[in-house]
Amino acid sequence: MSAIRTVLGDVPPGDLGVCDAHDHLFFGSPLLPGQELRSVAAARAELAAFREQGGQAVVQWTPYGLGRRAADLPPLSRESGVHVVAATGLHQAVHYDEDTLAGLRGRLAEVFVSELTTGIGVSGVRAGLIKVAGGFHGLDAHARWTMAAAAEAHHATGATITVHLELGTGALDVLDLLCGELGVPPHRVVLGHLNRSPDLVVHRQAAESGCYLAFDGPSRTNHATDWRMPDAVRALADAGFGDRLLLGADTTTAAARSVGGGPGMPYLLRRVRPRLVHAVGEDLVGRVLTENPGRAFAVEWR
Template sequence: MSGAVRTVLGDVPGAELGVCDAHDHLFFASPRLPGEELNDVAAARAELTAFREQGGGAVVQWTPYGLGRRAADLPVLSRATGVHVVAATGLHQDVHYDDSTLTALRGRAADVFVAELTRGIGTSGVRAGLIKVAGGFHALDAHARWTMSAAAEAHHATGAPIAVHLELGTGALDVLDLLCGESGVPPHRVILGHLNRSPDPVTHRQSAGSGCWLAFDGPSRANHGTDWRMPDAVRDLAEAGFGDRMLLGGDTTTASARSVSGGPGMPYLLRRVAPRLALAAGDDLVRRMLTENPARAFAADWR
């Protein structure tokens, strides 16, 4: 299917996503967050249901290889709740893995990404719909350069979009230099995450000017002092003509942050963040950020 979003239930036209949380997690487990693993299927279903009740139609899970994706559970949850789910392949920062996991992937990371995009994750048969990688704080270390080069190779083989965790929102231009400059990935296939955590209007405009996607994702994490500046950053980009390049996400990464555990969770994106942004930048822009833009950002001409 040309120009399709690869969900855990198969390829669908982007317009079928509806209101999309462009970056979140149903399952996620990292040694960096002991005791806060997202590994409860019932809680994931309740969270998806709560998101659906707020008008949500799709969730893009950025959990990559080796961090507890529970791929086999995703189709069941999608069918049960009526919410489209997109799964990821790729690799996070090296601090999230033990040495043996990374050593086993040396020289074959791109092949693993391609296999998970085209044949399925493990024995689940669930195909990933994007590649997630990560940069460092204001820099790209050797691990980031290796994983991004592998992601670029997998993109060229499959057409898959590449989503990038920017550490505290930094390093956007270095990422674009590597992926789009050195590795030849078309900018419109790159999604930069966490730009709300570094509200630098110059970098935001330069990044948007490349043609990439800018994700403002993480409002469910109340400990970021830059969250209150996100409406101004979004409005600035819209006024500069980049309203068609922005996405919104929740990025719920801990069990205690879920709405079913008393936190803001996925529903907060539609219950509080979207209305707040609409006051600053208008209903039409927020609608595009939640529907039209993700429909294009996550669609690919799959090979």
């Protein structure tokens, strides 16, 4: 039977509820000095604010080595009443030092499988997805290595693979590798950040493969794509791909949290949801926030 692997155990997809399909409760990278998401109190407040807006589930895409604080996730989920899904996987090479990467050579898929089936470190918290990343309009050797390991772990466990697309680019290259060369079923792949590259043709081609398409996070400075996102969602819905769409807030810095004065997780339901209801209707937006993530992240675990 298909189930979503949360930090408190496996749950049926119908129990997930209104879901932020891509976000971070904890995250730290040398690329974002001083903006780490490390505070348990701030994570608790963010979940409470999300819950107040009607949120019921958060899928955390923070992968290996970037400050997941896995042991803190179960009590946060229990206290807030919000389902939380943790991730294994590996981000782009620039987020790690050479010693960390060297220590994973030859055993990356093994690490992914262990964190999906046994647990993350000593926490015992099992990951519910595999997160990897592409490059800007292409795939370097690191991306190919991590995606090969992710595919191996998928074949061993059934887990969904989520992909950070750099500025929303490289979607078709990712699908060629994961679903073509490596044999991952497209419906087990989630492409992230498609809102950052509003290429409707590429969106349509990616959707035709059968993968899920995530529109996650407000525009960054000088990347003014927010106003185009509803049109992209409507174009996909009109083409019959409404069941492949996901939404997320992707909070990656302390300043971006709602408790820090930024949009944070509540922005997804407070501002993005009504904007999309205006574009595509309440029924579709409701399904995108509930039924779609339920299917995207529920797998028959092996």
